[in-house]
Amino acid sequence: xxxxxxxxxxPARARPVRLPAAPRDVAVVAxxxxxxxxxxxxxxxxxxxxxxxxxxGDLFRIFYFHLPLALLVYVAFFVVFVASIVYLVRPIxxxxxxxxxxxxxGLLFCTLVLATGSLWGRPVWGVWWTWDARLTxxxxxxxxxxxxxxxxxxVGDRGRAARYxxxxxxxxxxDVPIVQFSVNWxxxxxxxxxxxxxxxxxxxxxxxxxxxxxxxxxxxxxxxLLLLRMRVEELRDRQRGLAERVLALEGA
Amino acid sequence: xxxxxxxxxxxFVIWIALGAYLLWIAGLLRRAQRDVAALEERLExxxxxxxxxxxxxxxRAPAAPAHSPSG
Numbered sequence: 037x038x039x040x041x042x043x044x045x046x047p048a049r050a051r052p053v054r055l056p057a058a059p060r061d062v063a064v065v066a067x068x069x070x071x072x073x074x075x076x077x078x079x080x081x082x083x084x085x086x087x088x089x090x091x092x093g094d095l096f097r098i099f100y101f102h103l104p105l106a107l108l109v110y111v112a113f114f115v116v117f118v119a120s121i122v123y124l125v126r127p128i129x130x131x132x133x134x135x136x137x138x139x140x141x142g143l144l145f146c147t148l149v150l151a152t153g154s155l156w157g158r159p160v161w162g163v164w165w166t167w168d169a170r171l172t173x174x175x176x177x178x179x180x181x182x183x184x185x186x187x188x189x190x191v192g193d194r195g196r197a198a199r200y201x202x203x204x205x206x207x208x209x210x211d212v213p214i215v216q217f218s219v220n221w222x223x224x225x226x227x228x229x230x231x232x233x234x235x236x237x238x239x240x241x242x243x244x245x246x247x248x249x250x251x252x253x254x255x256x257x258x259x260x261l262l263l264l265r266m267r268v269e270e271l272r273d274r275q276r277g278l279a280e281r282v283l284a285l286e287g288a
Numbered sequence: 289x290x291x292x293x294x295x296x297x298x299x300f301v302i303w304i305a306l307g308a309y310l311l312w313i314a315g316l317l318r319r320a321q322r323d324v325a326a327l328e329e330r331l332e333x334x335x336x337x338x339x340x341x342x343x344x345x346x347x348r349a350p351a352a353p354a355h356s357p358s359g
Contacts, residue, residue, distance in 0.1 A: 079299065094291045098298045105302075144309055148302055155298045159291060257306070264313045271320035278327035285334035 064263050071260045074253035078246070086246035095159055100246045102152040104254040105145045110216070112142025112258065113181065113209055120205035123198065129273060132198045135205055136188060137265035141258055143181045150174060161225055169218040170226035177215055180208035 082100035089096030119135035122128075153171065154164050165171065184204045191197035219228050239247065289297070 083295070083299070094295055097295045101298060101302055144305065148305055151301050151305075152298045155294050155301070159289075159294055261309070261313070264310075264317065268313060268316045268320055271317070271324055275320060275323050275327060278324065278331055282327060282331050282334055285331070285338055 064260070064267070067256065067260050067263070071253070071256040074249070074256050078250045078253035081246040081249045086242045087240065089243075092160065095156060098152050098156040100250040101254075102149060102156060103247065104250040105152065106149045107251065108254050108258050109142050109146045109149055109177075110212055111255075112138045112145060113177070113205075113212055115262075116142065116181075116184075116205040117209035120202035123202045124206075127195075127198075132202070133266045133269040133273075134262075135202065136269060137262045139181050139184050139201075139205065140265055141261045143178065143185065144261075145254075145258070146174065146178045146181065150178060157225075166225055168225045169222035170215065170224050173211060173215040173218045177208075177211045180204070180211055184208060 078100070082097050086097065086100065088094055115138040116135045119131045119138065123131040123135060150171075153174075157166070158164050184201055187201045187204055188197050191200055218224065219226055
C-alpha cells in the first residue's frame with residue numbers, strides 16, 4: 037500500500053515501475069499512526085485517568101467505548117443511507133464502494149456495541165441479554181446490515197447487487213431513529229438517551245475528557261477502516277477491468 | 289467475575305475484534321495488489337505479443353501475391 041505501480045509511456049512502457057508512495061497512501065498511513073496513538077490514549081484515559089463512577093464503580097469505564105461505538109454506528113449507517121441515495125440517482129461506482137465499506141465497518145461497530153453492552157448489562161442488570169426495546173431494535177439493526185452484506189455477497193450480477201443493497205441501505209436506516217428514540221417511546225431497562233446528556237455538562241471533567249478522547253479515537257478508526265476497505269474495492273474493480281482487457285487481447 | 293473483569297473483557301473483545309478485522313483487510317489488500325500486479329504483467333505481455341504480430345503482418349503482406357495461385 038505504501039507504493040503504487042504504474043506504467044510509463046514510450047519505449048520504457050513495457051516495464052511496470054514502482055513509484056514513491058502516492059500522497060493518498062501517505063495520508064492513510066499517517067491517519068493510521070494518528071488512530072493508533074488516539075486509541076492508546078483513549079484506552080489509558082478510560083482505564084487509568086478517569087475517576088470511578090459513584091454508583092457503578094469501575095464498570096462505568098465500559099461506557100467510554102460503548103457510547104462512541106454506538107454513535108459511530110449511527111454515523112456509519114447514515115453514510116450508507118446517503119451514499120445509497122446518491123448511487124441510485126447517479127450510479128457512480130465510488131458511492132457504492134463508500135456504502136459497502138461504511139456498512140461493513142458499521143456492522144463491526146454494532147457487533148461491538150452489542151458485546152460491550154452485554155458485558156456491562158450482566159453485572160448491572162443481572163442478565164447478559166434482555167428483550168428490551170433498545171437492545172432489540174439494535175439487534176434488528178445488526179440483522180438488517182448483515183442482510184445488506186449478504187445481498188452483496190450472494191446476488192451474482194454486481195450492478196444488480198449494488199442496486200438491491202442501495203435500496204436496503206435506505207430502508208434499513210429507518211431503524212436508526214427507532215433505536216435512538218426507543219428509550220423514550222417504551223419503558224426500557226436501558227438508560228434514557230445519554231447522547232446529549234453525556235456530551236454536555238452532566239459528566240465531571242475527567243469523565244468528559246475520557247469520553248471525548250474515545251469519540252475522537254473511534255472516529256479516526258472509522259475513517260481509517262473506511263479508506264482501507266474502499267481501497268480494497270477499488271483494487272478489485274481495477275482487477276476486473278484488467279482481466280477483461282487481458283481476456284480480450286488473449287482471445288483475439 | 290469482579291467489576292474489573294468485565295471491563296477487561298470488554299477491552300479485550302474490542303481490541304481482538306478490531307485487530308482481526310484489520311488483519312483481514314490487510315490480507316485482502318495484499319492479495320488484491322498482487323493480483324492487479326500479475327494482471328498488469330499479463331496485459332503487458334499480451335500487448336507486446338499483439339504489437340509484434342502487428343509489426344510482422346506488413347512484412348508478410350507483399351509476399352502474399354507471390355504465393356497466390358492467380359499470380
